[in-house]
Amino acid sequence: MGILSRTSYVIRSKINSFLDRTEDPTQTLDYSYEQMRDQLQQVKRGIADLTTQKKRLEMQKRRLEDNVEKHNGQARTAVQQGREDLARRALEKKKAKMNQIEELDRQISDLQSQQDSLIDQKDELQARIEEFRTKKETMKARYQAAEASSQVSEAMTATGDEFEDVGRAIERAEERTQDMEARAAALDELHESGAFDDVLSDKDSIDRELESLSTDSGVDAELETLKAEVGGEGTEAEADVEPEAEDLETEVSDADVEAELAELQEEEDT
Missing domain, CATH: 1.10.287 (Helix Hairpins)
Structure with a gap:
């Protein structure tokens, strides 16, 4: 070699x-x-x-x-x-x-x-x-x-991957933001409709409706009372001048009512 x-x-x-x-x-x-x-x-x-x-x-x-x-x-x-x-x-x-x-x-x-x-x-x-x-x-x-x-x-590829990750993060953030905005709007709507009060109460829809009617009746009755008082103060002088005529009218009205009630009772009995 x-x-x-x-x-x-x-x-x-x-x-x-x-x-x-x-x-x-x-x-x-x-x-x-x-x-x-x-x-x-x-x-x-x-x-x-x-x-x-x-x-x-x-x-x-x-x-x-x-x-x-x-x-x-x-x-x-x-x-x-x-x-x-x-x-x-x-x-x-x-x-x-x-x-x-x-x-x-x-x-x-x-x-x-x-x-x-x-x-x-x-x-x-x-x-x-x-x-x-x-x-x-x-x-x-x-x-x-x-x-x-x-x-x-490799740097460019890594940068591309990072940008892709950033894009996905932005999409997720946008979706979460939209969800939060929708939730906030829904909560505002429920608050305005009183749904939160209903949730805290143990009454059902019928109880709440009857309570509303009772409240409306009470308000109407009180309103009539106020109107009567105001009207009574304005006609007090007329009552002093013609008391007999007003009493007669009242008695007639009561008799008519009693008669009509009697007729109704007879109709129900037959």
Whole structure:
């Protein structure tokens, strides 16, 4: 598995884990971006470590090359002095150093290949991160705009519901007001008609009607008495002048009444 694949796998795992802990996508995007940057830094540190190892091998190679030159010079000097044995030993050391140099060349070449590959992957990862950053900022802007729009819509919806509640409250208040006005008018009408007095009394309608007739009779009788008194005061002088004629008229009237009563009684008996 390449380093980019491992990095992508790690990032996806951490993103999924993070998604389980948060519901804000903007935070998720920021978190993902920071994780990718951390992975990029790890890749850069890996390249730096690899380059350091390569430089160490290159320094070691240069020391071996210096030793090769040194042994070569020793062999020449030994030959000039007739010391073939020393010359042989110097050449043997030279050969060993050259073999080490060849091994170092292979290692350096391998490290250089890895370094070039890591640099290419680092550049690709960095390009992806920059692309992700652009998308992240775009998505965050879209999300924030959508969130603001949603909040406005929710506010408008809530306002509509509140207005609807207010409308229903006004209707209920108007109905209750109309009921109270009708009740007040009814109470006034009952009060004017005397219905409240009837309610407080234990008399039925017949008792109340007879009582009214009795009251009217009493009033009429008293009225007649007053008229008689007033009329009597005006005719008092005439009564003194002709008393006999008035008495005679009274007696005649009484006799007529008695006769009529007798006739009525006979009719009832037959």
